[in-house]
Amino acid sequence: MLMTSAERIHEYSFLPPEEDFGGNGQRLVNTPPQWPNLGTIQFHNYSFRHRTGLDSVLRGLNLHIRSREKLGIIGRTGAGKSSLFKGLFRFVHRSNIDGTILIDDIDISRITLAQLRSHLSVIPQQPILFSGTLRYNLDPCHLYSDEQCWAVLEDVQLKQFVHEQSNGLEMMINEGGSNLSAGQCQLICIARVILKKSKIILIDEATANIDYKTDEIIQQVIAKTFQDQTILTIAHRLNTVARSDRIVVLDKGFIVNIDTPAQIFEQYQYASKKRFYN
Numbered sequence: 635m636l637m638t639s640a641e642r643i644h645e646y647s648f649l650p651p652e653e654d655f656g657g658n659g660q661r662l663v664n665t666p667p668q669w670p671n672l673g674t675i676q677f678h679n680y681s682f683r684h685r686t687g688l689d690s691v692l693r694g695l696n697l698h699i700r701s702r703e704k705l706g707i708i709g710r711t712g713a714g715k716s717s718l719f720k721g722l723f724r725f726v727h728r729s730n731i732d733g734t735i736l737i738d739d740i741d742i743s744r745i746t747l748a749q750l751r752s753h754l755s756v757i758p759q760q761p762i763l764f765s766g767t768l769r770y771n772l773d774p775c776h777l778y779s780d781e782q783c784w785a786v787l788e789d790v791q792l793k794q795f796v797h798e799q800s801n802g803l804e805m806m807i808n809e810g811g812s813n814l815s816a817g818q819c820q821l822i823c824i825a826r827v828i829l830k831k832s833k834i835i836l837i838d839e840a841t842a843n844i845d846y847k848t849d850e851i852i853q854q855v856i857a858k859t860f861q862d863q864t865i866l867t868i869a870h871r872l873n874t875v876a877r878s879d880r881i882v883v884l885d886k887g888f889i890v891n892i893d894t895p896a897q898i899f900e901q902y903q904y905a906s907k908k909r910f911y912n
């Protein structure tokens with residue numbers, strides 16, 4: 635088993651590095667120190683495919699997301715919701731992208747990947763936890779104080795639970811968080827994102843193993859602690875996006891509707907259904 639780890643490290647060391655920025659003779663742009671201080675996102679005629687030779691899975695998107703806006707993203711499976719996030723993180727080579735994404739008026743293809751990715755936070759569907767202490771899982775680079783760690787645990791309503799553990803912040807977490815519930819894992823990931831204070835947060839709503847009560851806590855925490863952030867949420871449940879400012883409906887890579895939740899639900903008559911697709 636340990637040799638498998640050595641083999642993986644060897645393989646990763648020889649992976650070709652990702653293209654760092656633009657190419658095509660474009661000049662690298664330096665981001666201002668506070669960038670992005672507004673958190674606006676603009677997609678201009680944006681198309682995305684996973685690899686050369688495949689069809690585009692996002693097609694000619696035009697979308698202006700405002701500072702501090704809460705935007706829900708819905709659509710059937712395969713509609714392109716996750717691809718939108720991959721585009722924001724620049725997970726594919728530039729040759730597979732048409733159009734541009736601007737964050738606070740800066741074209742994201744003209745900054746380094748490190749600049750881009752260090753300013754975006756994601757709360758993934760499957761929370762990622764490592765074997766190590768809770769503190770390490772909250773703050774792997776040791777950038778924050780214990781007080782700040784406790785404060786975010788309070789924000790996500792885990793302070794009491796951690797207090798009850800004999801080691802407090804030093805409590806051990808198993809790989810993948812196997813000694814915690816799915817909801818606790820999700821809340822720890824949210825706490826990590828609160829610490830980082832990114833202006834833009836991407837949330838891929840968890841669909842599995844979260845009970846109704848924990849889901850409600852997660853929604854409350856997100857609504858309360860991320861008021862000043864721009865939030866894009868891929869939603870699988872109606873209640874998650876009901877309080878958004880707007881909802882975007884994707885279908886086969888196109889934006890087919892964008893409106894307030896009330897309008898969208900009325901139009902699609904989703905209101906009576908708890909789960910509306912998948």
Ligand SMILES: Nc1ncnc2c1ncn2[C@@H]1O[C@H](COP(=O)(O)OP(=O)(O)OP(=O)(O)O)[C@@H](O)[C@H]1O
Nearest residue numbers: 684685688691709710711712713714715716717718
């Ligand atoms: N790594 C990949 N390589 C090639 N095609 C992919 C890859 N990931 C997704 N796709 C394809 O891209 C399209 C959009 O997928 P995407 O994951 O963005 O949809 P989604 O709306 O997030 O779906 P879901 O709700 O099921 O997560 C689909 O047709 C899918 O098959």
